[in-house]
Amino acid sequence: MSWIIIGPGRRIPGNAKMRYVAQIVEVTDVEDPRVDDFRDLSTADRRPDRPGGRGLVIAEGVVVVERLVASPYPVRALLGVRRRIEALADLLAPLDVPAYVAEPDVMASVVGFHLNRGVLAVADRAPELTAEHLVATSRRLAVLEGVGDHENLGALFRNAAALGVDGVLLGEGCSDPLYRRSVRVSMGHVLRVPFTRLKSWPDDLDLLRDGGFRVAALTPRADAVSLREAALDSGPVAVVLGSEGPGLTEQAIAAADVAVRIPMAGGVDSLNVATAGAIAFHAMSGI
Amino acid sequence: MSWIIIGPGRRIPGNAKMRYVAQIVEVTDVEDPRVDDFRDLSTADRRPDRPGGRGLVIAEGVVVVERLVASPYPVRALLGVRRRIEALADLLAPLDVPAYVAEPDVMASVVGFHLNRGVLAVADRAPELTAEHLVATSRRLAVLEGVGDHENLGALFRNAAALGVDGVLLGEGCSDPLYRRSVRVSMGHVLRVPFTRLKSWPDDLDLLRDGGFRVAALTPRADAVSLREAALDSGPVAVVLGSEGPGLTEQAIAAADVAVRIPMAGGVDSLNVATAGAIAFHAMSGI
CATH class of the missing domain: 3.30.1330.30 (Ribosomal protein L30/S12)
Known part of the structure; x- marks a missing residue:
């Protein structure tokens, strides 16, 4: 029937x-x-x-x-x-x-x-966008390195969607955002926020710079400037986020224009990467 | 042996x-x-x-x-x-x-x-602090209403610890932060950040006002002022957070001094409560 x-x-x-x-x-x-x-x-x-x-x-x-x-x-x-x-x-x-x-x-x-x-x-999957297309059509981008945890990846997409990030670029070591658990944790926003995989890491950060983006690497390093000082709310900006444990590689930090930190209280190791992302995305939004 | x-x-x-x-x-x-x-x-x-x-x-x-x-x-x-x-x-x-x-x-x-x-x-449990003590010894507080989810509660404590919140006040409908899963998700920070349960909700928000705090209710309401406009980084401030689904009750919002919103992109329902908290805590930190 x-x-x-x-x-x-x-x-x-x-x-x-x-x-x-x-x-x-x-x-x-x-x-x-x-x-x-x-x-x-x-x-x-x-x-x-x-x-x-x-x-x-x-x-x-x-x-x-x-x-x-x-x-x-x-x-x-x-x-x-x-x-x-x-x-x-x-x-x-x-x-x-x-x-x-x-x-x-x-x-x-x-x-x-x-x-x-x-x-x-x-x-079925949709054809993947090119990084060039994403750079040309965006003002605010998130770039991820080594985010292997599917839940963190999903949460990052949810936060990106909520806080007005135009797209996500996946660097080395990231899981597939279209895996079932990421889709669920993102509340489906992984299907709305355009993303693509970078082919050459971290060299492809040059694509961003060539497109007029300022590239900010988020790191807890003491010599990084604070998120407020970095004033990420002007001009095209891309924030580079690493996984929770090891954080960004030296190469990724070196390839960025500026190293930025979220000021943290003593005795606390780190924030969850999706949470750190949300704070940075809000700072980028300028509203 | x-x-x-x-x-x-x-x-x-x-x-x-x-x-x-x-x-x-x-x-x-x-x-x-x-x-x-x-x-x-x-x-x-x-x-x-x-x-x-x-x-x-x-x-x-x-x-x-x-x-x-x-x-x-x-x-x-x-x-x-x-x-x-x-x-x-x-x-x-x-x-x-x-x-x-x-x-x-x-x-x-x-x-x-x-x-x-x-x-x-x-x-064993430690003796619970009084709200009066927490108010007298803090400059930045988080106040929670209806946060029943143990993982969200744990994540809120982790974010509070990382971003320099001095203590947490639990209003109506919150779970026990000392439940095993909350302790784990907080990475143990629920054991470091002092907290107490408010007895009368939302009337006890007056304790904060009497202690010189500005009380800011976080809500997606369109008529709330944006987090940036609210300038929560000066003076003693308490931010009131509701659960993810229903958000804060009308009574809680009415009992606060100001309603504050995190500007969100169209088509997105909400942020996770611990993530919204992290954005607010960072805004309160003023650094």
């Missing part, structure tokens, strides 16, 4: 296929190959950043699924409990993709774990 | 008990009642904020254990794998408490889960 969504809350039984109309399809068999995109999501081969990974983008929960649908990533399908899929009816109406409806236990067996949020969407 | 720690790295076998010297005691029996303080830590009755909770403070990992030992909380005992306990020898030497050493599997069975960090310490 399948329905066609023709508008908010209205469904008509039938098998007729219309262009640009999401089809609700009931799934009762755990082995159903039509939901293979959603299978065993916690296993390593589902990680887009690992060899053998399929590179699909997974969105979890209503809010993140909404952001995925509004993003440039081509949605392939949805899988959810009936209540959640119906809540998304308006959003799905213009999409020509299947929306698979399953009971919670069937869904858990397919996905490999119990899913609180009750709905998933899967998308 | 037991050892007495007499200094960095030196141990002598024996049973002699000396004052102010930690005793290393091997534990091989999972049922050993001497490690009952550490038993089944993930069960609800170990939560100090729940009825029936024992109210003990648990520190996990070398860094947090070090902060516990340096705190006003009276340490009762430690439990760890040999390598971790030995790494803490200097710290333990002046303590008159048992340090139980166990194999990883014994430790996991006692605690109820596998422990990556390899060492725990347990302490």
Whole structure:
């Protein structure tokens, strides 16, 4: 039995296929190959950043699924409990993709774990932007080095989106922001904030300088100027952030125009990298 | 077999008990009642904020254990794998408490889960400070309303410690900052930053005003003044933070002197409360 969504809350039984109309399809068999995109999501081969990974983008929960649908990533399908899929009816109406409806236990067996949020969407990757394009179209950028932790990476994108950063450049040692956990922690903002990977690190910071950017490396070093003194709120600015433990490499700091520190109280090692980023992004915003 | 720690790295076998010297005691029996303080830590009755909770403070990992030992909380005992306990020898030497050493599997069975960090310490609570004392001895305070999430609460304390906030006042609806997960996420800073619970909410904000504080409520409301305009870096200032979803109540905002917002980009709901706190704390620091 399948329905066609023709508008908010209205469904008509039938098998007729219309262009640009999401089809609700009931799934009762755990082995159903039509939901293979959603299978065993916690296993390593589902990680887009690992060899053998399929590179699909997974969105979890209503809010993140909404952001995925509004993003440039081509949605392939949805899988959810009936209540959640119906809540998304308006959003799905213009999409020509299947929306698979399953009971919670069937869904858990397919996905490999119990899913609180009750709905998933899967998308292909969008073509990656070039660094040159991002530099040419932005005024405020975040540049990351060695941010391997998926939650920190997701939180950085959420903070970048909230505080008006135009894009993110990934230097050496960063994880894939499109891994499921990053997407979730970013609350889907990783799908909205444009990003790209730099090819040559840290040499590619020259692309920023050539584009008229001031490049500020964030570091706890005592000889760095304070965030306030650095006055990052004027002109095109890029802030370079390193991972929480080791911080930025010497090479990255040397390749920047200025080393900037967030003044910290005695006896405290560091801030979380996403938190330090948020403080810097707010300082860059100038409002 | 037991050892007495007499200094960095030196141990002598024996049973002699000396004052102010930690005793290393091997534990091989999972049922050993001497490690009952550490038993089944993930069960609800170990939560100090729940009825029936024992109210003990648990520190996990070398860094947090070090902060516990340096705190006003009276340490009762430690439990760890040999390598971790030995790494803490200097710290333990002046303590008159048992340090139980166990194999990883014994430790996991006692605690109820596998422990990556390899060492725990347990302490009694310290007497809680009064709000009047905190107000009289501080220049910058954080006031929390409805922060029920233990991780957010821990992260707020970490950020408060890093950015020079002198103390935290807990209004209505906040969890216990001494719950294990908060202690861990705070990296032990919840044991360093003084805090107390306000008795009457939000009326007790008057205590702050009487103490010469300006009280700033953080809210995304459009009619609030921006963080920059509010110039929180002069004079004694307290910033009031609400939970991530609902934000501050009308009553809390009305009881403050000024409503302050962090300017946000369109299409973004909110920042994490600990992240918003960090931005405000940095603005308060004036450096």
